[in-house]
Amino acid sequence: MSAALQAVKQFRMRELAPILKANPKLSNARPKILNPFLPHKNPDSGRWAPPKYSLRRQAELVKSARAVGLLHLLPPGPKLSPKELEVSSASTSASAPETSEEANWWSAPVEWDGEYKEKEVKGADVGNRLYAGRKRMFKGHKWERTLERRTRKRKMLMKDMAERIERFKSTYRRKTPSPVSPARAVSYSKLPF
Secondary structure: OOHHHHHHHHHHHHHHHHHHHHOHHHHOOOOEEEOOOOOEEOOOOOOEEOOOOOHHHHHHHHHHHHHHOOHHHOOOEOOEOHHHHHHHHHHHHHHOOOOOOOOOHHHOOOEEEOOOOOOOOOOOOOOOOOOOOOOOOOOOOHHHHHHHHHHHHHHHHHHOHHHHHHHHHHHOOOOOOOOOOOOOOOOOOOOOO
16 A cells, blocks of 8 residues: 555544544444634634644645545645545546445545635736735835836937047047156146145
8 A cells, every 4th residue: 555545544544433433323424524624613612723734734645645546535625625626526436446335434425514715816817926906016126126217327328328438538638648758747646635
C-alpha cells in the first residue's frame, strides 16, 4: 500500500471510527460528521474552535489523495474547493470498481457538516488580484516613481545634444596652457585664498 493511500485511509479511519463505534447502524447510512478542515462554533460556549487539521496538513492530505485518485473522500476546505470535489467525485463514481463494504468501510460516503464559503477575489478571473479595485498602485521605490519624468527630461535634452556639444566646444576657452606656447601670466589662482 502506497504512503499516499495510507495517509488518506488513516485520515478517514480517524474521522469515521468514533462515530461508527458509537452507533454501528450508521455504517449503512451516510453519517453526518463535523468537517475537520473548517473552524466550528461551540454551541455551549459560543466560541470558535480552530480546524482540527492545519492548512499544511490539509495540503499534504489533498496532495496524497490527488496522487491516489481518492480526492472525493476528503471534505471541502481551504485547500480543496467544493467545485474541485464535485469534479473528482463525478470522475471517480464512473470508474469506481465494486468491492466488499467490510474491507472498505472507511471509503463509505459521508456527509460533512459545515459549509466552506469560497472568497470572491476581485480580478482573480483576469489574473490581476493585487491591484484589482485599487485607485492607484502601491508606493514603490523613489527611482520607480520618478523614472517616467527623468526619461522624458533625458529625451528632451538628448534631442539637440549634437548642437549643444558643438556650441560648448566653440565657446569654451581652455584655461590650461598649451605645452608648445610660451607661458603666460595667470590672473587667477586655483587656490581658494
